[in-house]
Amino acid sequence: MKTFPILETNRLVLRNIEKNDAKSVLKYLSDVEVMKYYGLEPYQTVEDVLEEISWYQSILNENTGIRWGITLKGENELIGSCGFLNIVVQHYRTDIGFELSKDYWGKGIASEALEAVTKYGFEQMNLQRIQALIEPPNIRSQKLVEKQGFLKEGLLRKYEYTCGKFDDLYMYSLLKEDCEF
Template identity: 60%
Template sequence: MKQLETNRLVLRSVTPADAASVLSYLCKPEVVAHMGLEPFATLDDALEEIAWYDSILKDGTGFRFGITIKGQDVVIGSCGLLNRSEKHHRAEIGFELSPDYWGKGIAGEALEAVVAYGFHELQLMRIEALVEPENEASMHLLERHGFLQEGLLRSYEFTRGKYDDLYMYSRLNQRKDR
């Protein structure tokens, strides 16, 4: 998988050596509250997440970059595309970040890098995001980065013993040469 760089970040593959870093933020209830997950409790939980990153890359349905600060090779979050449809030129974006880095523009910087990669390298026409209605921070982030809310998908997914409504957001590739 290609590595991406921004002004402050390096987005790179996540490996089993990063399991402790991944566990350090995915164990926090405030991070996983809107992800349909229980907080991680063990390194095995983090290793399963990393194995999932590998599986979506291998089967061609997506990828997940670890977010690191330049000069500090510690994974502090992830951002990537999943549920990719080559035929329809679309994919879904997902992201999470350690609360230690919230409010610093890091999630937006990573989001922009992945969106640009999706539009320019993968030739996607559409990038979607599914967001729980209570996740106001993610909705604001997406809106600040050109995503439009299209509607509410009622009882769209079943996680943690309940059905969740999700807002559908999207951003379209506005390149004229498509």
């Protein structure tokens, strides 16, 4: 990928996340409620966030993922992110992840970003399957992906070990033929 793809929706611009975004990213990644189901402890410092931003760049360079920063049109401050990780090219599938500043919950922003990213994945990256792994208590994220057409396929028991505990995860999927873009 030569240039980072910028995605625009009615209200949003999804763009590359850069080092100078670290303070904006820290605002939401340090929030206990935002990080509750993220699988990591809330971030404490700008240095922690700079490591996350470096990881975004590394998955892009390795073609194993891409993460877009979410901004409101006309504003440059990041309010969240959405993107792909664990891309498996030979199987035309990827995982999707997202988080949004609590100040913007319930406004349809995550839904708008998720739709733009999934559309890009199916139309530009030739993906066949996009999957989301969501902790059972994370009802908001389950409702979000279900609204986008993702189907719950089942429960992966004790699938991840994060923050000192094993977590069950629901597996959701969206297939290319399920979408009408």
